[in-house]
Amino acid sequence: MAVRPYWKGFLKLSLVTCPITLTPATTEGEKVKFHTLNRKTGDRIYTRYVDAETGNTVDKDDQVKGYERAENEYLVLEDEELESVHLESVKTIDIGEFAPLDTVEWTYFDTPYFVVPDAEISEEAFIIIRQAMANKGVVGLSRLTISGRERPVLLQPWEDGIILWTLRYGNEVRDEDEYWEEIDDQPVDKKMMSMVEKLIADRTVDWSDKMARDPVQDNIKEIIKAKDKPKPKRKKAAKDEEDEAPAASNVIDLMAALKKSLESNPDATPKKKRGS
Template identity: 65%
Template sequence: MAVRPYWRGYLKLSLVTCAVTLSPATSEGGKVRFHTLNRKTGDRIRTRYIDSSSEKIVDDDDQAKAYAMGEDDYVILEEEDLDSVQLESARTIDIDEFVETDTIEWVYFDSPYFVVPADEVGEEAFTVIREAMAQSNVVGVSRLVLGNRERAVMLQPWDTGIILWTLRFGDEVRDEDEYWEKVDDEKVDKKMLSMVEQLIEERTTAWSDAMVKDPVQDRLKEIIRAKAKPSKKAKPKQPAADEEESSSNVIDLMAALKKSLEGKPETTKRSRR
């Protein structure tokens, strides 16, 4: 079932404009969420802002955003200061730049949203923008205010719609060279390379969302259901013997690869992509 739109506004490319809606492409509705209770009373615990010196509760009107210049040295920013740096329009996705598809590294991707026309009047303009990007093999780059925060966004043609990805800013992405330089760039043994390639070939199959199921959530729900029925006490599921991690350490990489290839799969070879 489609969820209610998270955002309503306009998609604009030069003089072409259409009304659109944004809906989250992912959901956390199935996750187990916890509340913090007072164990003695069973009542929920509320969080409040407390002054670190007086230890008194601070009213909403007295709370202010501040930037730390140093220890116990802050610059307070008023609402008008924050408003002055916001986009002129918080309701328009104005595409002012395009880049070739697949040139934005995945590490910049944050959260995806479905973009669709908000009404029949805007469908033609929406379709023209989407098809033009698809045929030109480009994605659009723009800015948008979501959750009171200005975000860089990427618009990607996808099927009959558009996927909008919020993007991390450049200073939020670490330089990979700082980490890769720690990895020795040595030539690999051709025989071992061939053996690993054989292992990969045997395990290559078609993608399925079953590969990314969350077993922890399922087990938590089982425990919650069991605790909700005191008459039926259920013991936590114990891992099967063959699921337990082996305590033996294989030091020889070649021996480990040979051992991996010796074991023949019990089932038929999975379908390849």
């Protein structure tokens, strides 16, 4: 069942404009959600904003944003002042630049949305923009105000449609060089490289959404299901003996580990992809 659009507006490229809708490409609808309860009464607990000094509840109309310039000293910013710095990206996604997809670092990608033409007459313009980007191997870059916040966005051709990704700001992404610089650049053992490549080939399969399953959520649902019905009385089972854990070692023999990995499946061959 299709989800209702989250945002409506226009996709624009120079003089080409078409009405579109955005719908979140992900969902947490299947995720188990909890409420916080009062253990003594079983009643639900609600959160409220309270004054840090008086402890009194603060009405919504009296809640404002403040910038801390010194300890316990704030500058108050009104909503009108914050809105005045927003760009004109409330209803139009104006593609101003393009970039090769493989040049965009994945650490910038944030939240995906499905982009869909909002009227039959807009499909031709939508298809032309999508297919032209796909033919050139590029993504479109723009800005969009969504959920009250302006974000840089990236438009990526995806099968018959377009995926819009909100992007993290540059100051939100850490510099990877600070972390990789500690890794020594040393010659690679060709024999070990060949063994690792064989391990990869043996375990390569087509992507499936089952690879991203959430076993914790499944287990929580089982607990809820068990608690939601009377449990039959049963005799206490004898406790199984725990397997003795192997002793930890600080020395890792990489070649031995690779040989053991390959020997455990000596006849393994690369798995065929579906449809081949």
